[in-house]
Amino acid sequence: MNEMVLGLVLKQSEYRENDALLTVLTEEYGKLTFVARGVKKMTSKSSIACMPYVISEFCFDYLEDKSMFTIKNASLKVSNRHIQEDLEKMNIASVLCELVDKSLPSGVDDEINHSLYELLSFCLEKLNIEKQHQLVLSLFLAQMCIHLGVPPVVDECVLCGSTKVHRISIEEGGFVCSECLNECENINNFQMDLKRFRLINKANIEHYELLKGYGPWTFTDCQTMIEFLRVHSGLDSASWQFLKKLVEE
Numbered sequence: 001m002n003e004m005v006l007g008l009v010l011k012q013s014e015y016r017e018n019d020a021l022l023t024v025l026t027e028e029y030g031k032l033t034f035v036a037r038g039v040k041k042m043t044s045k046s047s048i049a050c051m052p053y054v055i056s057e058f059c060f061d062y063l064e065d066k067s068m069f070t071i072k073n074a075s076l077k078v079s080n081r082h083i084q085e086d087l088e089k090m091n092i093a094s095v096l097c098e099l100v101d102k103s104l105p106s107g108v109d110d111e112i113n114h115s116l117y118e119l120l121s122f123c124l125e126k127l128n129i130e131k132q133h134q135l136v137l138s139l140f141l142a143q144m145c146i147h148l149g150v151p152p153v154v155d156e157c158v159l160c161g162s163t164k165v166h167r168i169s170i171e172e173g174g175f176v177c178s179e180c181l182n183e184c185e186n187i188n189n190f191q192m193d194l195k196r197f198r199l200i201n202k203a204n205i206e207h208y209e210l211l212k213g214y215g216p217w218t219f220t221d222c223q224t225m226i227e228f229l230r231v232h233s234g235l236d237s238a239s240w241q242f243l244k245k246l247v248e249e
């Protein structure tokens with residue numbers, strides 16, 4: 001039976017000569033692997049619909065005990081085409097998609113699929129049309145901490161509860177006061193502005209426009225958030241290492 005599903009292409013990997021494997025996030029079926037036949041041929045009609053970071057409608061036969069399907073037809077819905085035209089945008093999109101891919105097992109259908117689909121399509125849309133890349137990435141990372149159940153403590157000192165907060169301790173899991181600071185062994189030397197750290201971790205995607213007013217958001221902000229996510233969820237991003245080299249140059 002032909003199923004039609006809207007899916008966001010997280011990545012495209014090498015497969016057979018003219019074919020590719022697509023990792024696609026859908027709301028209905030979670031994360032799926034599609035075989036896209038002939039997509040690497042110059043004459044392929046569906047190659048654009050199978051590119052990373054696009055949203056397309058895929059037609060395939062769904063079988064409950066399978067996690068890999070052959071695409072019968074793919075039609076492009078949202079191209080996010082400016083991402084492919086800008087190296088920085090492309091690298092950020094790659095971080096977003098890599099982290100979503102790594103945080104989801106294949107084919108699980110539950111609430112997290114819906115919320116990650118919503119989060120990722122929102123962030124890619126903003127990344128595509130706007131210039132505040134660092135805000136998009138910081139907000140995405142803060143939302144990932146929430147989805148994975150490891151949000152930082154941003155209302156008080158994580159160790160004693162004092163509201164006179166002084167620094168961010170990634171290791172301890174949020175704000176620390178000046179007294180507890182002495183007990184912290186590893187304080188990272190890149191420090192995000194405390195107010196921005198609190199705001200981004202309190203916000204959700206509806207607050208995007210509001211957050212613009214608290215910038216400029218920086219790659220140090222992104223680094224603080226990605227480090228927090230890595231320490232507390234174990235999720236690491238190879239794409240972030242590329243991005244870091246790119247922006248440091």
Ligand SMILES: [Zn+2]
Nearest residue numbers: 157160177180
């Ligand atoms: Zn304290």
